[in-house]
Amino acid sequence: MTDLEGIANRMLEQQFSEKEITELLEKLYSIFKPGLDEEIISKLSQSIIKEVFNSRASPTDDIVSDVLNYSPVQLTAGEQGVGSRGTGDFVVHSYLTKMASNHSGAFLAPDSMDDAGAVTMTNNGESIYIVSKMEGMHSRLSNFPFIAGFHVTRACLRDVLVKGAKPVSIMVDIHLGDDSDIAKLFDFMAGVSCVAELAGVPITAGSTLRIGGDMVIGTRITGGIAAVGTCNRVLARRDILPDADIIMTEGAGGGTIATTAIYHSWPDVILYTLNVKFIKAMSVLLDQKEILEKIYCCSDVTNGGLRGDLFEILHSAGIGADVYETSVAGLVESHVKEMLDTAKTDYLGVSLDALLVFCEPGATEEVLALLRENSINAAKIGTCFQGEKILFHESNGETRELVPHFRESAYTLVKKIIGEKVDPLVQARMNGLVKAAFQSASEKKVRISSWISTHNQLE
Numbered sequence: 001m002t003d004l005e006g007i008a009n010r011m012l013e014q015q016f017s018e019k020e021i022t023e024l025l026e027k028l029y030s031i032f033k034p035g036l037d038e039e040i041i042s043k044l045s046q047s048i049i050k051e052v053f054n055s056r057a058s059p060t061d062d063i064v065s066d067v068l069n070y071s072p073v074q075l076t077a078g079e080q081g082v083g084s085r086g087t088g089d090f091v092v093h094s095y096l097t098k099m100a101s102n103h104s105g106a107f108l109a110p111d112s113m114d115d116a117g118a119v120t121m122t123n124n125g126e127s128i129y130i131v132s133k134m135e136g137m138h139s140r141l142s143n144f145p146f147i148a149g150f151h152v153t154r155a156c157l158r159d160v161l162v163k164g165a166k167p168v169s170i171m172v173d174i175h176l177g178d179d180s181d182i183a184k185l186f187d188f189m190a191g192v193s194c195v196a197e198l199a200g201v202p203i204t205a206g207s208t209l210r211i212g213g214d215m216v217i218g219t220r221i222t223g224g225i226a227a228v229g230t231c232n233r234v235l236a237r238r239d240i241l242p243d244a245d246i247i248m249t250e251g252a253g254g255g256t257i258a259t260t261a262i263y264h265s266w267p268d269v270i271l272y273t274l275n276v277k278f279i280k281a282m283s284v285l286l287d288q289k290e291i292l293e294k295i296y297c298c299s300d301v302t303n304g305g306l307r308g309d310l311f312e313i314l315h316s317a318g319i320g321a322d323v324y325e326t327s328v329a330g331l332v333e334s335h336v337k338e339m340l341d342t343a344k345t346d347y348l349g350v351s352l353d354a355l356l357v358f359c360e361p362g363a364t365e366e367v368l369a370l371l372r373e374n375s376i377n378a379a380k381i382g383t384c385f386q387g388e389k390i391l392f393h394e395s396n397g398e399t400r401e402l403v404p405h406f407r408e409s410a411y412t413l414v415k416k417i418i419g420e421k422v423d424p425l426v427q428a429r430m431n432g433l434v435k436a437a438f439q440s441a442s443e444k445k446v447r448i449s450s451w452i453s454t455h456n457q458l459e
Contacts, residue, residue: 001177001211001218002028008052021049032179032217048215063451071440075433078418083139084407085304085351086420090312091431095438099445108163108236113312115159115299118234129234131165136224138255140412144262145184145221147270149191151255154276154353155302156225157199161282162298162355163236165229170196172206174223177216184221192225198276201227233292237313240296242386244358246321247367249281250377251301251354252333260350260411266339273336273353281355281376288370294363299356305349308404309356310390320387323402325395327381340411348392348402349409349420358384 004025011021025045029036059065081088097110107129108118116133135156141148153170160167172192176185185208196203211222252272253260261269278300285292301309306328314321329337331354332347340347355378359367364380371378392402405420406427422430 001216001220002032003212003216004028004048005052005212005215008049012052018049022046025049028217051215063448066444066447070444071437073433073437073440075430075437080430080434081407084415085302085308086405086407088406088422088427088430089303090308090404091434095434099438099442108234112236112238113316114163114237116163116165118163118165127232129165129231131160131163131229131231131234132226133159134224134226135159137222138259139222140259140263141255142220142222144258145188146191146194147258147273148221148255149188149193150195151191151258151273152223153192153195153225154199154279155254155300156227157195157201158278158282158300158302158353160227160229161279161286162300163229163231163234164286164292164298165231165234166283166286167199167201167227167229169204169228170201171204171226171228172223173226174206174221175209175211177211177218177220178214179217180219180221184219188221188223195276199279231286235295235297237297237299238317240314240317240319240358240384242319242384243361244296244319244384245361245364245380246323246382246384247355247357247359247364247371247378248301248306248328248331248381249278249355249371250331250333251352252277252336254351254353256351256408256411257336257339257353260343260345261339263412264339264343266342269335269339272333277376278353278355280374281371281378284370284374284376285357285367291363291366291370294360295367296358296360298358301354301356302351304404304408305347305351306354307348307390307392307402308408310402311404313356313358314384314390315388318386318388319384320389320391321382321384322391322393323382324393327379329395331377331379331381343411345411346409349405350411351408 007024008021022045025048026041029041029044059068080092082092083089097113100110106117107120108114110117116131118129118131121128121130133156135152137148137152157167174185174188193203211220252275254273258270258273261267282298285295299309299313303309303312310321310323332352337347357367368378368380390402391399393399406422407420410416410420
């Protein structure tokens with residue numbers, strides 16, 4: 001994927017000549033569009049530079065200038081680990097959720113940092129919860145659209161289900177590079193539809209666009225899935241009590257494991273990710289109201305793996321946990337575990353598509369029996385306690401604290417070079433820049449909202 005507008009802007013900032021910029025743009029066009037006439041390529045390249053120059057015109061109106069400009073903090077998304085499911089990503093999302101939580105009365109607002117959000121509606125005096133979720137596809141699966149569509153849809157439904165809701169609607173948002181074969185669009189949709197049909201949830205709406213319109217060339221795709229569900233009780237993380245037992249089901253992974261398999265030459269491992277066991281497991285629990293009443297919360301092993309999820313779920317509530325390796329390791333599908341071990345990727349730091357159930361101690365055997373009756377492998381992996389630390393008891397008898405890294409476990413060759421950790425002082429500096437970006441955007445929101453309100457643009 002090549003951002004022609006971004007390249008032109010960056011080269012202008014670095015004082016390249018217009019001739020140098022034109023020559024590079026023409027070269028890129030010739031790579032991605034080899035059949036295009038040279039005269040057309042020249043005109044397109046010159047038009048891009050002209051549009052970039054035009055976009056740099058300074059507005060005379062202060063409000064327009066405020067709307068169009070932002071205040072860079074000199075910190076890139078990659079440096080901060082955005083999307084890499086570690087503490088760097090958690091910091092960014094903690095500020096994003098503050099901005100998204102607009103005090104409009106959500107039952108489960110973004111700042112709860114839960115798997116999905118929820119609002120309350122009343123029908124004949126009975127409260128009904130509308131649970132919603134948006135999930136982005138795995139960025140490295142662009143060249144494998146079916147599996148990208150399959151796993152993003154399943155992941156989205158997972159997050160609705162773990163809140164206790166039965167999904168009723170799926171929505172699709174897919175963006176394609178200008179040079180993407182149209183077959184990619186349909187292959188992605190086939191993956192989405194496959195899960196939708198297996199789960200019995202209708203696809204109701206969607207959007208299809210090109211990435212960057214005419215300004216981006218290349219074959220990548222990106223996008224996401226949204227889902228909505230309903231329930232009479234939300235299984236919120238904030239309801240977990242310190243006496244909870246932790247149950248985990250077997251996981252074979254989704255998009256992350258598929259990516260690991262592809263880029264480590266273990267493609268056949270993808271076969272074990274093609275299932276809807278998680279959906280089945282949650283559906284079984286939701287159908288047993290007596291057992292469900294004894295469950296505090298459910299979640300999935302996704303962001304930053306088990307070490308990241310347990311930290312995110314329990315830490316803010318002041319709850320610690322004892323977790324046992326002898327139970328956890330056996331719940332990673334054997335072929336997946338072999339691949340991760342061979343790739344030297346810590347299975348505790350990657351998404352496993354496993355279900356976590358936090359329940360009353362007296363309900364543990366009931367939950368396990370129900371899951372096993374439905375051919376779902378599961379085990380108790382630990383217990384909670386009032387405290388701060390998540391203690392991981394290794395099979396060799398040693399105990400260590402389970403804490404998330406700056407990024408999730410490195411599961412591709414490129415990620416291994418980038419690494420999982422950063423110096424604490426560097427992290428503190430970057431966190432400060434994230435805060436500065438948040439404060440600047442928050443102040444801008446107040447200014448623009450105030451202007452709109454005072455100019456009678458908003459009822």
